[in-house]
Amino acid sequence: MNEIDIPVSVTGPGSQPAENDGASLDILQLPDEMSTFSMPEMPEPDQVQDLDSGMAALTELDEVLQHQAKVRDIKPEVVDITHLDRENSSLVDQVLGEGEVSMVYRSADTSARIQESVMAGIWRIRYYNQQEETTVDTIEVARVPRLCRRHVFSQAAHRADSQLKSIPEGVLNAPPLLAEINDKVSEYRPGKESHVINLTLLPQTEQDLAFLIERLGEGSLTILSRGYGNCRITSTAVQNVWWVQYFNSQDKNILNTLEIGDVPAVAAAANEDIQESARRLNEIMEAYR
Known part of the structure; x- marks a missing residue:
């Protein structure tokens, strides 16, 4: 998939003209809580x-x-x-x-x-x-626990099913993503930097996401990291492919990505x-x- 230039614009309260109906721009709230170390309470x-x-x-x-x-x-x-x-x-x-x-x-x-x-x-x-x-x-x-590297993808497929004979209506941009995923899966070697596909920045329909979920399948490991907001990581049924989703304190999805590589760094x-x-x-x- 070719890279595209994303125009940068300033948005936020006061940066846009007021609407005629009095509505204001609703800014998605970012995570506002961060876990910090506290010594466990110890017995005497x-x-x-x-x-x-x-x-x-x-x-x-x-x-x-x-x-x-x-x-x-x-x-x-x-x-x-x-x-x-x-x-x-x-x-x-x-x-x-x-x-x-x-x-x-x-x-x-x-x-x-x-x-x-x-x-x-x-x-x-x-x-x-x-x-x-x-x-x-x-x-x-x-x-990371050795289970994450030894067993999570032991039964996983070596590539996602990318045949296009029966694409559901409304699926527009998922097929080229499957091709990119399969290319990166075949290229990945332990120690190599992970490849990240930022789905939040790409035009995706609900049908596209459902199609990707169906073709990538469900894996055996689910990870929740609460270091800064919530990050939910799930392995797929394709080797070394992970869903990585970030949620803010209101449990709204603010970042949705696919990573092809080692266990995502946020969990390590x-x-x-x-x-x-x-x-x-x-x-x-x-x-x-």
């Missing part, structure tokens, strides 16, 4: 004296983080806490807290719920069977985040040593 040292298993898991996590903070190429490391009883597991939950990114993964035989800690790059991951029983309970240190922790999380967790653990 005497309250954890009998929670040796939970403290051992947190100590192991602290050691993993201290190592990860010193390396440039961070590889996911897992602390298995499936064996913890309810009290020890609750201690871990209390220390980690709930951060701004959460995920739900569903496949034919398993599902997972993933919650980032208030300390970025620490992920609490619970796996469930078809009966919704917990099968594995882990803490993972990573920029940076190396600097993990270094900071290592410092914070170490400070917490010092109180119990």
